[in-house]
Amino acid sequence: MQEPGPTHVPAPAHEDADPAVDDESTATRRDAGTTESARANRGWWDRNADEYQVEHGTFLGDDRFVWGPEGLDEVEAELLGPAEELVGKDVLEIGAGAAQCSRWLAGQGARPVALDLSHRQLQHSLRIDEGRVPLVQADAGALPFLDGSFDLACSAYGALPFVADPARVLREVRRVLRPGGRFVFSVTHPVRWAFPDEPGPEGLTVTASYFDRTPYVEQDDEGRAVYVEHHRTLGDRVRDVVTSGLRLVDVVEPEWPAWNTQEWGGWSPLRGNLIPGTAIFVCERD
Numbered sequence: 565m566q567e568p569g570p571t572h573v574p575a576p577a578h579e580d581a582d583p584a585v586d587d588e589s590t591a592t593r594r595d596a597g598t599t600e601s602a603r604a605n606r607g608w609w610d611r612n613a614d615e616y617q618v619e620h621g622t623f624l625g626d627d628r629f630v631w632g633p634e635g636l637d638e639v640e641a642e643l644l645g646p647a648e649e650l651v652g653k654d655v656l657e658i659g660a661g662a663a664q665c666s667r668w669l670a671g672q673g674a675r676p677v678a679l680d681l682s683h684r685q686l687q688h689s690l691r692i693d694e695g696r697v698p699l700v701q702a703d704a705g706a707l708p709f710l711d712g713s714f715d716l717a718c719s720a721y722g723a724l725p726f727v728a729d730p731a732r733v734l735r736e737v738r739r740v741l742r743p744g745g746r747f748v749f750s751v752t753h754p755v756r757w758a759f760p761d762e763p764g765p766e767g768l769t770v771t772a773s774y775f776d777r778t779p780y781v782e783q784d785d786e787g788r789a790v791y792v793e794h795h796r797t798l799g800d801r802v803r804d805v806v807t808s809g810l811r812l813v814d815v816v817e818p819e820w821p822a823w824n825t826q827e828w829g830g831w832s833p834l835r836g837n838l839i840p841g842t843a844i845f846v847c848e849r850d
């Protein structure tokens with residue numbers, strides 16, 4: 565791990581991504597605010613969307629709803645409720661990527677809208693379904709919808725791991741949900757931040773403090789962030805939900821299933837059988 569780089573002055577969030585910036589990036593832990601994180605992650609996902617969809621598209625499926633690398637499927641989990649109750653529901657998917665989950669929701673008779681920061685990720689949705697799922701390019705921290713527009717919201721590793729101010733996203737989700745609405749989101753399990761992000765045995769030894777919230781930042785040789793992830797402890801995540809005004813109903817920690825022999829970055833059968841990799845928060849708006 566590198567030492568933190570020079571202090572970075574964030575560029576405007578609308579600035580176009582530079583396709584060359586992460587060729588020489590180095591990883592570090594340092595502060596990264598809302599604007600810098602959004603700018604870096606928009607650029608990273610635009611540059612890496614094609615490779616990401618090639619690498620993970622088969623596992624994700626074009627119209628499957630998977631909550632994370634363990635492969636927990638909404639068909640069995642029913643965290644958004646029984647499938648038959650999804651008919652006619654307005655659903656917002658946040659950080660939708662290629663909108664695989666939205667496509668599954670549409671197949672159940674729901675009316676999904678897929679939102680993502682990355683234009684290139686959303687283009688993969690168009691490639692798959694030629695525009696069947698409505699798409700919105702926006703930041704999860706400023707949802708471009710009227711109050712009470714949705715019955716349900718969901719996010720499978722979308723936005724929440726990447727934003728500097730997750731409570732702001734949760735307040736926005738609460739605002740656009742109707743009373744009685746539900747929001748379910750998955751993130752990297754907080755305990756994983758104490759271990760190296762490696763699928764093998766080296767990923768089983770604690771090397772960092774679980775309590776160190778300093779963001780993981782990949783930066784170019786001028787200290788500009790080109791990718792950012794934000795760590796929250798389990799308690800932080802619970803607090804974010806509660807202070808946003810949502811009610812926490814459940815925290816699901818999917819166990820690694822025997823059928824899944826596939827590695828996904830630092831997620832592997834070896835580690836998955838020993839430590840949790842994903843945390844799924846089920847929240848409701850009263």
Ligand SMILES: C[S@@+](CC[C@H](N)C(=O)[O-])C[C@H]1O[C@@H](n2cnc3c(N)ncnc32)[C@H](O)[C@@H]1O
Nearest residue numbers: 609659660661681682703704720721722723726
């Ligand atoms: C790991 S992907 C998850 C997408 C999909 N569920 C999947 O499994 O492929 C994370 C997505 O979050 C999006 N994202 C990151 N930060 C965001 C933000 N602030 N607002 C909206 N989307 C964001 C990225 O562009 C990316 O498409």
